[in-house]
Amino acid sequence: MSDTIHTGSSPGRGPRAAAHPDTAPHRATPADVAEASALLRRGDAEHRTLYFAGAGTKAQWGGEVEPADLTVSTAGLAGLISHQPGDMTAAVGAGMPLAQLQTLLARHGQWLALDPATEPDGATIGGLLATGDAGPRRLRYGTMRDLAIGATLVLADGTVAHSGSHVIKNVAGYDLTKLFHGSLGSLGLIAEVIVRLHPRPPASATVVAAASAAQANTAAAQLSRCGVEPSALEWIGPTGAESAGTLLARIDASPAGVAAGTSRMAALLSTLGLVPHALDDTDGEEQWRRVAAGAAGGPADSVIRGGTRPDRLPEVAEALARLADQHGVATTLVSSAALGLHTAVLSGAPHAQADVARGWRRRIEELGGALSVRNRPAEVAAELTAWPDPPSAVALLRAVKHRLDPHARCAPGRFRGWN
Amino acid sequence: MTPHTSGYVTSVSEASPAGWAALRAGFAAIVGRSGVISEPAQLRTYECDGLTGYRVTPALVLLPQTTEQVAGVVAVCARQRLPFVARGAGTGLSGGALPVADGVVIGLSRMRAVISLDAANQRMTVQPGVTNAAISQFAAPEGLYFAPDPSSQIVCTVGGNVAENSGGAHCLKYGFTTNHILGLTLVTPDGAVVRLGGDSADTVGPDLLGVVVGSEGTLGIVTEVTVRLLRRPESVRTLVADFASIEDAGRAVSDLVAHGVIPAAVEMMDHLAIEACEKATGAGFSRSAAVALIVELDGFAAECAADFDTALRLCNANGADDIRIPATAEERALIWKGRKSAFAAMGRISPDYFVQDGVIPRTKLAQVMTRIAEMAEDANLRVANVFHAGDGNLHPLVLYDARREGEAERAEQLATAIVERCVDAGGSISGEHGVGADKACSMMKMFSPDDLAVMKRVRDAFDPAGICNPGKIFPTPRLCGELPGPYRPHPLEAAGIIERG
Numbered sequence: 001m002s003d004t005i006h007t008g009s010s011p012g013r014g015p016r017a018a019a020h021p022d023t024a025p026h027r028a029t030p031a032d033v034a035e036a037s038a039l040l041r042r043g044d045a046e047h048r049t050l051y052f053a054g055a056g057t058k059a060q061w062g063g064e065v066e067p068a069d070l071t072v073s074t075a076g077l078a079g080l081i082s083h084q085p086g087d088m089t090a091a092v093g094a095g096m097p098l099a100q101l102q103t104l105l106a107r108h109g110q111w112l113a114l115d116p117a118t119e120p121d122g123a124t125i126g127g128l129l130a131t132g133d134a135g136p137r138r139l140r141y142g143t144m145r146d147l148a149i150g151a152t153l154v155l156a157d158g159t160v161a162h163s164g165s166h167v168i169k170n171v172a173g174y175d176l177t178k179l180f181h182g183s184l185g186s187l188g189l190i191a192e193v194i195v196r197l198h199p200r201p202p203a204s205a206t207v208v209a210a211a212s213a214a215q216a217n218t219a220a221a222q223l224s225r226c227g228v229e230p231s232a233l234e235w236i237g238p239t240g241a242e243s244a245g246t247l248l249a250r251i252d253a254s255p256a257g258v259a260a261g262t263s264r265m266a267a268l269l270s271t272l273g274l275v276p277h278a279l280d281d282t283d284g285e286e287q288w289r290r291v292a293a294g295a296a297g298g299p300a301d302s303v304i305r306g307g308t309r310p311d312r313l314p315e316v317a318e319a320l321a322r323l324a325d326q327h328g329v330a331t332t333l334v335s336s337a338a339l340g341l342h343t344a345v346l347s348g349a350p351h352a353q354a355d356v357a358r359g360w361r362r363r364i365e366e367l368g369g370a371l372s373v374r375n376r377p378a379e380v381a382a383e384l385t386a387w388p389d390p391p392s393a394v395a396l397l398r399a400v401k402h403r404l405d406p407h408a409r410c411a412p413g414r415f416r417g418w419n
Numbered sequence: 420m421t422p423h424t425s426g427y428v429t430s431v432s433e434a435s436p437a438g439w440a441a442l443r444a445g446f447a448a449i450v451g452r453s454g455v456i457s458e459p460a461q462l463r464t465y466e467c468d469g470l471t472g473y474r475v476t477p478a479l480v481l482l483p484q485t486t487e488q489v490a491g492v493v494a495v496c497a498r499q500r501l502p503f504v505a506r507g508a509g510t511g512l513s514g515g516a517l518p519v520a521d522g523v524v525i526g527l528s529r530m531r532a533v534i535s536l537d538a539a540n541q542r543m544t545v546q547p548g549v550t551n552a553a554i555s556q557f558a559a560p561e562g563l564y565f566a567p568d569p570s571s572q573i574v575c576t577v578g579g580n581v582a583e584n585s586g587g588a589h590c591l592k593y594g595f596t597t598n599h600i601l602g603l604t605l606v607t608p609d610g611a612v613v614r615l616g617g618d619s620a621d622t623v624g625p626d627l628l629g630v631v632v633g634s635e636g637t638l639g640i641v642t643e644v645t646v647r648l649l650r651r652p653e654s655v656r657t658l659v660a661d662f663a664s665i666e667d668a669g670r671a672v673s674d675l676v677a678h679g680v681i682p683a684a685v686e687m688m689d690h691l692a693i694e695a696c697e698k699a700t701g702a703g704f705s706r707s708a709a710v711a712l713i714v715e716l717d718g719f720a721a722e723c724a725a726d727f728d729t730a731l732r733l734c735n736a737n738g739a740d741d742i743r744i745p746a747t748a749e750e751r752a753l754i755w756k757g758r759k760s761a762f763a764a765m766g767r768i769s770p771d772y773f774v775q776d777g778v779i780p781r782t783k784l785a786q787v788m789t790r791i792a793e794m795a796e797d798a799n800l801r802v803a804n805v806f807h808a809g810d811g812n813l814h815p816l817v818l819y820d821a822r823r824e825g826e827a828e829r830a831e832q833l834a835t836a837i838v839e840r841c842v843d844a845g846g847s848i849s850g851e852h853g854v855g856a857d858k859a860c861s862m863m864k865m866f867s868p869d870d871l872a873v874m875k876r877v878r879d880a881f882d883p884a885g886i887c888n889p890g891k892i893f894p895t896p897r898l899c900g901e902l903p904g905p906y907r908p909h910p911l912e913a914a915g916i917i918e919r920g
Contacts, residue, residue, distance in 0.1 A: 087811075145622065153873070159869050159873060170850060176873065178626045178629025181625075184624075221539060225650050227719055261722075307619020392614050393627055399880035
């Protein structure tokens with residue numbers, strides 16, 4: 001596996017994958033919420049279509065957006081609005097890059113507990129909420145769905161709506177912040193986000209062991225019940241003929257807790273017949289970079305994402321390997337073993353990539369799960385729908401979209417097939 | 420208090436007694452005759468939930484047993500434009516299950532089946548009438564439990580937990596109901612059956628599941644719930660520290676957080692609350708303490724032990740008079756029994772009381788508590804305080820005697836003023852009890868007309884006819900007096916010439 005992290009989906013950096021949505025003839029960068037509101041309202045009468053852009057690290061996720069009349073960048077809404085260290089909350093402009101926020105919070109020994117693969121490429125707070133993107137440590141800390149406790153939203157007609165507040169416990173009103181989680185820019189602009197923070201773990205360590213999918217599945221189940229409370233459990237699929245795969249288990253705790261937890265996890269893996277190695281923070285980080293790189297693809301690759309019940313991992317991995325062989329496609333697979341989330345990168349002839357993706361989707365659906373498409377080259381996009389068949393709640397999704405964005409101005413095409 | 424009427428003109432409310440008889444027969448064909456309650460004496464059982472000051476007798480109560488029966492009943496309501504209100508155990512404290520006159524209550528108490536338990540994948544699917552505690556009991560042999568633990572957990576149903584996004588004492592570390600629901604079957608207000616969430620941990624599309632949880636029964640009726648189960652932590656350590664003031668106890672909590680410790684639970688009870696709890700349960704809290712602070716840590720034993728030492732040190736450093744550490748699981752259970760009985764225990768020290776439910780940023784704790792004490796003095800009323808100190812969720816209990824002229828009104832005004840003070844401090848009007856009928860007017864204190872209008876658009880997407888638990892959450896002129904009209908941009912503003920500050 002290469003150590004390079006591909007950034008094929010970032011605008012202006014080398015070859016592009018499928019048609020990039022950020023190609024609108026006009027681009028605006030509102031400096032505050034009022035400006036954003038006025039900007040959106042101005043185009044409402046003419047039904048001018050909108051594309052909301054952060055850093056563009058996930059611009060390809062989901063259905064391909066039709067070229068919009070106006071790109072609205074959140075680059076001007078990128079400040080730290082407030083940080084209350086004692087309350088462990090912060091209000092942040094949606095365009096703030098996660099990496100920059102982490103630097104600011106680190107001064108107070110805190111962090112926003114997310115470690116997405118897109119962080120080094122500039123992933124923004126708003127984009128993380130809009131996409132639900134998160135990294136391995138979502139096992140312990142969750143995603144923006146769990147960490148965003150409020151938001152300021154701007155609808156296509158310029159209406160500004162606030163949801164939630166600066167307190168973590170709050171049940172007043174509908175949770176519009178969650179409604180926008182996973183909305184991929186299709187409901188309106190996320191302008192500001194209030195997040196819950198965590199103390200930075202004083203220490204961290206990783207246990208690594210060679211393991212097949214079946215072994216990783218058993219080990220993940222055992223590690224989940226061994227009392228240690230690991231913060232991440234990831235399995236990297238085989239990377240060559242001689243490799244079975246690699247299991248990584250991470251613990252975040254006090255130095256003493258890390259030492260005790262590491263040795264208990266290593267002992268458990270040994271009893272399962274694996275050969276574990278405990279890595280310190282630096283060597284561990286190197287391994288976690290491998291995990292992040294394994295979920296990114298180049299401009300000619302497809303990146304697809306499946307979700308199943310966690311214990312379906314062996315079937316999911318077996319199906320991908322079989323399809324890859326059958327169609328002559330090279331694949332990498334990274335699975336969050338305790339969460340049942342599987343990211344595969346497909347390289348090879350576009351037609352063959354589409355065949356593998358469709359076959360894997362079918363198998364994952366048979367297992368009760370779902371698959372969506374993140375990145376793919378244009379030739380694959382023509383043969384592969386981004387989303388599964390419409391869910392039973394599609395009428396509700398359409399109704400919500402229609403009430404919030406009646407002229408379908410926001411990210412047209414993002415949920416193609418569903419509306 | 421003023422009883423509510425639906426305000427909806429329905430074909431049924433204007434119907435003759437013969438029309439109602441036909442409707443009853445129609446419902447009986449769906450849920451069986453034993454599933455239709457229409458005797459006035461029996462209907463009164465359903466006239467209120469845990470907020471007993473609000474009472475409305477419904478026209479009918481229906482008791483379905485399956486998703487199909489709920490869908491059938493709701494489809495009839497939709498055709499007749501008949502308002503309906505879902506109800507679990509009726510323990511809610513905000514009038515979220517308050518019936519609508521000339522409407523029906525759909526009681527889910529007969530839907531108590533466990534549908535499946537998948538221990539390997541830590542999830543369980545149940546009908547909505549299963550109680551919160553029963554889920555954990557059923558999962559206990561697998562070493563699993565359902566994390567949300569509202570004080571009413573022995574009685575309250577998981578359907579009610581979903582409606583209210585219930586919390587409990589342990590949500591500082593573990594989150595709320597919304598963080599523990601993997602999937603729902605929802606009967607929409609037009610009678611369709613949809614599934615939200617599923618096997619994949621990823622959201623595919625806008626997160627409707629996250630909107631339905633906590634929507635207080637206004638977006639449909641949940642008929643199946645798939646919950647996430649957690650492994651029981653291997654270690655649980657609890658302490659009760661007595662302090663001379665809320666300020667000292669609050670500083671201990673702040674210091675704990677500053678040391679990077681996230682306790683499973685941090686609870687505080689003031690002197691009045693301790694007195695009531697001791698009279699009711701004899702849980703062993705010190706009656707001489709001004710404040711009792713309960714700190715519970717759980718998790719990996721090595722980590723838990725280190726954090727527990729830190730907690731002990733910080734309580735002592737902030738002047739704790741006495742620290743009690745339960746020696747056995749039974750002793751710990753008694754502490755929690757005492758704490759969770761606090762609301763009911765108020766009956767021991769006051770004939771009547773209002774339970775309030777505001778949230779403040781934790782750092783404003785001392786400041787807001789001082790202000791509440793001043794407000795209580797001004798109103799010449801006693802306020803007992805029980806609260807989740809870790810997440811700033813206050814439960815001031817305003818004590819009064821309804822037999823005294825004007826005291827109930829004064830108490831209600833004080834309760835409202837307290838919660839609005841919480842909003843001024845940057846918090847919320849409700850941490851876990853919900854808005855319901857009780858706090859609909861206070862929503863205007865927390866949200867702008869535009870905020871509410873956008874929430875209303877979401878409601879209209881689910882329930883365009885407005886028949887699903889009407890009169891809850893949203894302020895109405897009838898309830899709250901004159902409301903500011905919906906925001907209309909000034910023509911110059913619409914043209915982009917001026918802006919709103």
